[in-house]
Amino acid sequence: MKKRAQRNKKRIRWASVLTVFVLLIGIIAIAFAGVHLLSPKTNTSPKSSQTSSQEKAKSTASSSASQPKETKWLAGTNENQLPILMFHYVTSRADQLPQDSNNINIVTFENELKALKEKGYTTVSGSDAEKILTTKEKPSDKMVWLTFDDGSVTMYTEIFPLLKKYNMHATNFIITGYVNKGQGGILTWEQIKEMKASGLVDFGSHTVSHPDLGKLTLEAQRTELEQSKADLDKNLEQKTDIICYPAGGYNQNTLNLANELGYKFGLLDPGRNGAITIAAKRSDGLLTLPRL
Secondary structure, three states: OHHHHHHHHHHHHHHHHHHHHHHHHHHHHHHHHHHHHHOOOOOOOHHHHHHHHHHHHHHHHHHHHHOOOOOOOEEOOOOOOEOEEEEOOEEOOHHHOOOOOOOEEHHHHHHHHHHHHHOOOEEOOHHHHHHHHHOOEEOOOOEEEEEEEEOEOHHHHHHHHHHHHHOOOEEEEEOHHHHHHOOOOEOOHHHHHHHHHHOOEEEEEOOOOOOOHHHOOHHHHHHHHHHHHHHHHHHHOOOOOEEEOHHHOOOHHHHHHHHHHOOOEEEOOOOOOOOOOOOEOHHHOOOOEOOO
16 A cells, blocks of 8 residues: 555646646747747848849949049150149239239139030149150140149139039149238138148149249259248148249259259249240150140
8 A cells, every 4th residue: 555655645746747848848839929920020032132122223223323534545646735824813803903914803714714624624623734744644635734723712712612513623822821821812721721632733842932043042042942942841741842943933953953853843923034935845854834
């Protein structure tokens, strides 16, 4: 009897264990089913996959379209000729225009930009001009270099907005001593930096105080060329290698110093000091380039 009672107790104990085990399995199964039902279903239909592929393709195409297109330069066989246009002041006020053929009204200037655009001209930067004049490559068969002397504030207030409007480039030659002194009517370093950052305007030297270099001593010329270059290099974090001689004044000392100090290009004033008014080319001498 005792043995039978013990066996019964064991059976009851095992039955209890099995019951608990079955209940646990049931609870786990119910929980798993609930999680499965609540989880979002992934649509793997062919239509969904096709839509995803189309959206990806559109995204890729949009990204490619937003990338700037590189200009393909043309390889030529002859020496390039580059028209270099010279300006000083451009303003909307007639009373602000000095009596000089290189100072024009803003309306006239904008009409000139429109005409260049309509005729398919490419306006080049200073670095473009260097490549054009030292190689036989060019960005276009129709090209022009817009240059502005003196660093007038109208470069920022009048000209820069038009360059942005028509996506055109220009080079401005700065009298650094005037900028350093904060002279009225002259660009500030902040304005110069903003224009340079746009990629539409680059800057070269127009000396420190705008003298006729051809009338200065060798050392006085050195100061003008060396200090203006240092001012531009420091403030704009660049290697200035283009100089525009004030009033086109220069002599052999000027050319020797410019070459020694690292200037690659020198620009003249049309009609002054015997300068001719033709398109510039390498054979004219890179430190004596004519302008129109």
